[in-house]
Amino acid sequence: MTRQSKPLNTNRGKTKAVVLLSGGLDSYTSVAMAMEQGFTCYGLTVAYGQRHSQEIRAAQKIAQTLVMAEHKIIELDLRALGGSALTYDLEVPKSASAADIPNGIPVTYVPARNTILLSLSLAWAEVLEAFDIFIGVNAVDYSGYPDCRGEFIRAFKELANLATRAAVESQEEFKIHAPLLNLTKGEIIKRGVQLGLDYSLTHSCYDPDDQGRACGKCDSCQLRRKGFAEAHMEDPIEYAPQ
């Protein structure tokens, strides 16, 4: 899984897109797919007080390897609002395998997170005169978060086209691209490898150890491991001894 720069250099289109980049495997793949489609990409990372701040560092590293027009990191401390194991002092749940992840929406759900991320993307898109936004949500191998579903993405598109001067004053329409929406984690990884992505740069774990190694047991680690197993690939990141 060495990085081949070729597919990432296809970024020569003139159509601008704002692409959300978290530092995880999904958003990295989503950004690469936007570039492959010829969009000139403007990467947006929101530092929302994730307790796994390693994710932000991963986003920076990824951004350095991609040929994006710009990469912005915006600070927004959602910890002030509380309410999630990802921003707050709640325990991250662990399970023995992806099949053992309990049903229902887990405590790692960050209230209204994707609504906030898309709102900020929309603001930047308006400034850039871009009408395309990419988000790496996935509704197959996911944690059951409601804001990862197709109906949510469609509702945000409706909103965007009512909310903005850009849409009201032009003939253009905002499009919210969710290219991973209906892929399995294994399919996402295979797609990324085809695009020459280096998944050793990514960070997925909700609860890394002091040395930054993935726990291997949180929902996000379990889904990632299941994905690499399905893709018959070896995960290049380091896990804490199990």
Add this chain to the structure above:
Amino acid sequence: MTRQSKPLNTNRGKTKAVVLLSGGLDSYTSVAMAMEQGFTCYGLTVAYGQRHSQEIRAAQKIAQTLVMAEHKIIELDLRALGGSALTYDLEVPKSASAADIPNGIPVTYVPARNTILLSLSLAWAEVLEAFDIFIGVNAVDYSGYPDCRGEFIRAFKELANLATRAAVESQEEFKIHAPLLNLTKGEIIKRGVQLGLDYSLTHSCYDPDDQGRACGKCDSCQLRRKGFAEAHMEDPIEYAPQ
């Protein structure tokens, strides 16, 4: 227009609401109407890099006079995204009267601002287990911003009910209240005065002078002055010499 505390003490309901408070006349009135309706109010002010930071100080002063359960100020620097005379180094347009405000959406429009404000309110509402959000938008005497219209508010409600664990896991529905939506500025002011509000606490001007006095000529000042004239009231704030 002395402040009478009586109507503001009607805040004894058990139903929680997140209420957006900017420091302007409209949001102050909207919050007071939420309290009058019996909601227990949680005030949210977003410091988004307004160049008229006096607005934030006004929000703090207003919050101190209202019997709210809590008041939070969240920092989110939208200047990083650029694109508005309110956050950026663009000139605020001035006109001779409210009737002279040009048609179209002015440069003071902040891209996706109300989408962002409502997203943050939604996040906090979920944490609080509240299903009611108040926003002081107005589609009569307003600057023509697209995110002040009824169809925008309705689209956000649709989104909120798809985006959140709170809506998916319960029988309850989010409601976005915009009690000023169809009132003129004069009607808003009359309503606020009935509720005992002290409009000397509010700040509306987009471009105050060094002493914090309102310019009297920006769209926001013009609409405010027209409102007080219609209500046959004297505006208690200080204006710079014209």
